[in-house]
Amino acid sequence: MRIPAFLTVVILLLTTSVSCIREESFENTPQGNFEALWQMMDERYCFFEYKHQEYGLDWDEVYSRYASLITSDMPSKGLFEVLGNMLAELRDGHVNLYSNYDVARYWKWYEDYPANFNDSIIRNYLGTDYKIAGGCKYTILDDNIAYVRYASFASGIGNGNLSDMLNELAFCNGLILDVRDNGGGMLTNAQRLAARFTNEEVATSYMCHKTGKGHSDFSSPEAVKITPSDGIRWQKPVALLTNRSSYSATNDFVNAMRQFPLVTVIGDRTGGGSGMPFSSELPNGWAVRFSACPTYGPDMEPLEFGISPDIRVDMTSEDMARGLDTIIEVARKRLGGR
Amino acid sequence: MNRRITLFLCVLCAMFHLSAQTVGEDVARPIVRSTMYGVGSINLYDTYLSPVEYSGTQVRVLRESIRMTRWMEGHVSRQTLFQGYLAAAENVAGTSSELAGMVNWNYALHYNWYLADKRLCLSAGPMMQAHGGFTYNTRNGNNPAQARLYANLAASGMAQYHLPWKCCPLTFRYQVDLPFLGVMFSPQYGQSYYEIFSLGHSDGTVVFTSFHRQPTLRHWFTADLQFRRFTLRLGYMADMQQARVNALRSHDYSHTFMIGLVHNLASF
Known part of the structure; x- marks a missing residue:
């Protein structure tokens, strides 16, 4: 059979027209x-x-x-x-x-702001016989208020941890959830915890991403919803303690929690950090991190520079001298403790 | 876009249907199977992970089967090709590394033209390809890896030349595969996998590709050295996978030297 000449021509054309895909290099x-x-x-x-x-x-x-x-x-x-x-x-x-x-x-x-957190003073509240569930340390204060400290959302917490912890604290009159100095971590940990404090699905924030290289090339913001957990959910008042070092995933957590009716945010404004960071690098091998995917509040308000608390409280030097955490003390009063 | 993807899937189904047809004639049909193992260099590049190219080493296994069919008076052969590789690569500065892996399945139907007293065989036909793999950057945070999932329709061409030397018969082959139509998974330019998989925000992550978005080429050369009881196959493959989708650019250039054994069988 005669070889179709076009076959050879097509193959030659295709092979020679495959050009390399590269970016401008520096x-x-x-x-x-x-x-x-x-x-x-x-x-x-x-x-x-x-x-x-x-x-x-x-x-x-x-x-x-x-x-x-x-x-x-x-x-x-x-x-x-x-x-x-x-x-x-x-x-x-x-x-x-x-x-x-x-x-x-x-x-x-x-x-540039007051620390509003002192690890040594926290020990006065947690004592030494506190319990640990995943990334949370928790205890019951002497006025029957639960105190839960989540220091980093990089530490995981499972649904089993949360159910057992909340079951243990079920008889308390209120719960203090302390996320001061929590610089963030995994959003999934933050959202798993938030799901224990709502009885209905809530669109707590909106997230989008860049679709091109222009400063305004973004996708349509899509709702991030917190769905109620199937496990034990907390049904009593909550005081959520924040400071300027509550950042990144913690900022996102505070944004979600502030929308639940039983939650009061107490302390200082959060640090912000509402852009999910991506990684990249330079020709000399130095690594670079930058905000890539912005998150907005329920009314599309920016959260990059933090979230104001419902009750603004600073730790006072007088309380600190007495070994007291002013923000925890305000939270206890708010929850009907001291 | 959805209509294009549906059309693409219909073409794939038609190829499967054609392959399932049989003609009942009791004529011996040769089957050539081979398994080859190879090692070579790789150059990885993906702007979702880094603007810098990574170079390293890959190991590859390739399993191939060519079977003559009875279609079109016995001029059509069926080729199935499965290959997989694992690679480790480093950036030029040596401060970061990437790991990559890919499996690739191909199914082709070739029409064969025999020339020069059947010593030369030229083949051409359609090929269906499915790829699945990953590239993992060991240093990145929220964008640590890129999934590679794509399927293509390709044009495949092959030339084989047989030298019937008595001492050691030789068969040379050159094959080139060029995808021209396909679908590919890709996150958007700055989209995180958290959005895609945890939040379910996956719009625009399956894209239609054609030659301008995925100018990809795989070509390879083999030499079969037939000894008394076995046939040794030596090969070289240049696999140039690249894409330009969702404003992201990627390539995966590999050069592999391979060695393996060939089994010649017959089917009735």
Whole structure:
């Protein structure tokens, strides 16, 4: 049979037209790493428009200002400092630059405010015979108020843990849930815990993501719903304690909990951090973290710079001198304890 | 988009239906099966994980079966190809690594033209491909991995040349497979897997692909050395998988040198 000539032509055309898919690459030089970082943020960071409204962030102006500081012979540590300072312009605790010798960060969202938490004083309340369920430590205070401390949502908690813990605390008059200094972790842990405090499904927040490289290229926000747990659910008043170091997944947890009728948020404003961070890297191997997927409140209000409590309380030096935690004491009174 | 995906699935079903047809004639039909093992280099790139390319080593296994059918006066052969690889790669700076794995199943029907006193055989036909795998970046946080799931219709071409040397008969083969239509899973540009799987926000994660979005090529060369009781197969494969979907870019370039054994059977 005669070979169809077109077969050969088609195969040749197809094989020669397969072009490589690559991105614009930057050289591993101070200038190349600077350009790579600026462009990465420009294309993938999710809060440019919001932060322009809040404090006039202009990322192009940031480029001009920092590009002049880059020289071809600058040492690695000098470059790290300049790039770290450039990222700090974003005022975002989820934005970091990681080298072997340091982590560039912006932590003013809690460093510039009262700590409102003292680990030594917490021991006065937890004692030494507290119980542990997953990531939670819990005890019953002498006025029959339950005290639960969840220090990090990076520590897991299972539905079995939660049911047994709430069953143990069922006879208490109220529950203090302390998420101060909880810098976040797994959203799924936070949502599993929140599901124990609502009897109906609630759309607590909205989440979206970038769909392209433009500053306003976002998907339609979709509801994040907290569905009531099938296990034991808490039906009594709750005081949720927060401070400036309640950040990231904890900020999301506070946003959900504040919408449940039996919950009162007491303490200081949360630190915020409502953008789920993604990771990337520079040509020289330094890792980069940045906010990628923004979360909004139930009325589409930004949560990036934190959530105000229902009752604003600071720890006082007088109480601290007496070994008391002012915020816990206010919560106890609120729940009908002391 | 849904109509295109439905059309694509219909074409796949038609290929299956065709393969299920048989003609009842008692003529011996050769079956060639081989299993090859290989090692080679790989270059991984996925802008969902990193803007930097990762280079490393991969090990691969390839299982192939070619069976002559009775269709179209015995000119049609059926090829099934299964391959899988595992790879480990590092960025240029050596500060981060990626692990990758992929299994790939292919089913092709080739029409064969015999030339030069049947020493040369040229083949061409459609191929169906299904791929499943992952790339895992060991350093990333909320975007640690990328799932690779896609299916394609491809054009497949093959050339075989047989040298009937008495001492050691040789058969050379070159095959090229070019996908031109398919569906692929991909998160959106900045979408997290938490949104897709924990919240169920999966709109736009299954996309239609064609040559401009997935300019992919796999070609390979084998040499069969027939000794008295067995046939040794040596091979080289260049597998150039790449895609440009949802504003994300990825590629997976591998070069593999393989060795294995061939079993020649006959079916009635």
